[in-house]
Amino acid sequence: MAPATTSPAPSPTPSATPSAAPSAGEGEFLNPVINRDFPDPHVIREGDTYYAYATTGSGKNLQSATSKDLVSWTLLDDPLPKLASWSGLTPLFSETPHMATWAPAAAKIDGKFVLYYTTPALDTPRPDGVPSQCIGVAVSDSPDGPFVDSSKAPIVCQADLGGSIDSTYFLDENGKQYLIWKNDGNCCGTDTRFFIQELTPNGLALRGEPTDMGVDNDTTWERFVIEAPTLIRHEGTYYLFFSGNDFASAAYAVGYATSDKVTGPYTDAEENPILKTVRNVVAGPGHQSIVTDRDGDLWMTYHAWDVKHIGYQNGGRRAMWIDELVFEGDRAVVRGPDVGPQPIP
Numbered sequence: 001m002a003p004a005t006t007s008p009a010p011s012p013t014p015s016a017t018p019s020a021a022p023s024a025g026e027g028e029f030l031n032p033v034i035n036r037d038f039p040d041p042h043v044i045r046e047g048d049t050y051y052a053y054a055t056t057g058s059g060k061n062l063q064s065a066t067s068k069d070l071v072s073w074t075l076l077d078d079p080l081p082k083l084a085s086w087s088g089l090t091p092l093f094s095e096t097p098h099m100a101t102w103a104p105a106a107a108k109i110d111g112k113f114v115l116y117y118t119t120p121a122l123d124t125p126r127p128d129g130v131p132s133q134c135i136g137v138a139v140s141d142s143p144d145g146p147f148v149d150s151s152k153a154p155i156v157c158q159a160d161l162g163g164s165i166d167s168t169y170f171l172d173e174n175g176k177q178y179l180i181w182k183n184d185g186n187c188c189g190t191d192t193r194f195f196i197q198e199l200t201p202n203g204l205a206l207r208g209e210p211t212d213m214g215v216d217n218d219t220t221w222e223r224f225v226i227e228a229p230t231l232i233r234h235e236g237t238y239y240l241f242f243s244g245n246d247f248a249s250a251a252y253a254v255g256y257a258t259s260d261k262v263t264g265p266y267t268d269a270e271e272n273p274i275l276k277t278v279r280n281v282v283a284g285p286g287h288q289s290i291v292t293d294r295d296g297d298l299w300m301t302y303h304a305w306d307v308k309h310i311g312y313q314n315g316g317r318r319a320m321w322i323d324e325l326v327f328e329g330d331r332a333v334v335r336g337p338d339v340g341p342q343p344i345p
Contacts (some may be wrong), residue, residue, distance in 0.1 A: 032319035079145035109203035132163035214265025243286035254285035
């Protein structure tokens with residue numbers, strides 16, 4: 001995830017002030033479900049168990065957790081204890097080298113668990129001369145890791161476009177597999193766009209050429225950046241969810257675009273954004289993933305700031321929330337941000 005920018009954030013969406021702190025009864029839960037810094041969460045289900053992966057924190061390259069119900073989570077060890085040989089600590093945002101391992105996304109492919117993640121390519125500079133953030137791929141026999149990246153280079157790295165970040169996996173109904181990502185143009189004053197490319201059967205390499213999905217940071221709510229693509233297919237239509245604006249502000253939010261072809265071009269929904277700040281409740285929800293629960297219902301997982309502490313410079317943290325994703329006709333609707341109480345999935 002890129003650092004905060006200098007652009008001012010618009011005012012949060014108005015909402016009534018809660019009269020009292022909510023409490024959960026039997027069979028109910030309150031957001032956030034991981035009440036600590038757990039940014040860019042990606043959640044998968046393997047059998048009856050859920051696994052969540054998140055950006056670097058607590059001295060780990062990546063964070064992970066597990067749950068039986070999407071609500072009560074147990075933290076796990078670092079799922080990626082060792083970076084690839086081409087990556088490592090980087091002075092990306094300051095002169096002091098530090099971790100910059102972001103936005104993991106996992107999938108079960110050909111009997112293995114494959115983890116795509118963003119990490120510095122130390123010998124691949126972007127236009128401003130610092131190491132590019134690029135996409136690595138690691139493999140494990142188990143969803144809780146450890147994942148091992150034995151590659152000699154990133155799976156994709158558009159250094160001339162600022163780098164490649166925020167990858168996600170998509171399996172189409174015809175069995176074709178794709179990797180989706182964004183170029184890190186907001187690092188270097190260029191457009192940010194989404195790309196899609198077919199994966200090999202084992203998910204460890206790309207084949208063919210990338211396709212621009214036709215979505216640009218060209219609307220007011222997105223301001224200067226789009227990121228965190230997530231793709232699902234519903235009743236013959238492809239829904240590309242994404243986040244936009246400054247992640248360290250109340251303006252950060254989630255929208256979506258649709259297409260009748262997996263590669264696009266995609267058209268923005270008129271009602272965007274569909275998940276945004278609620279005054280006095282939560283701020284800057286975004287960097288979503290979508291998981292199907294045991295009953296077949298869809299849940300959007302995302303991070304959000306406490307309304308009193310927006311941004312790390314203000315003592316904030318990005319905790320993990322979940323809310324149900326439904327369709328009303330051809331419109332995607334997130335029933336949130338909802339602090340609760342609401343029924344446990």
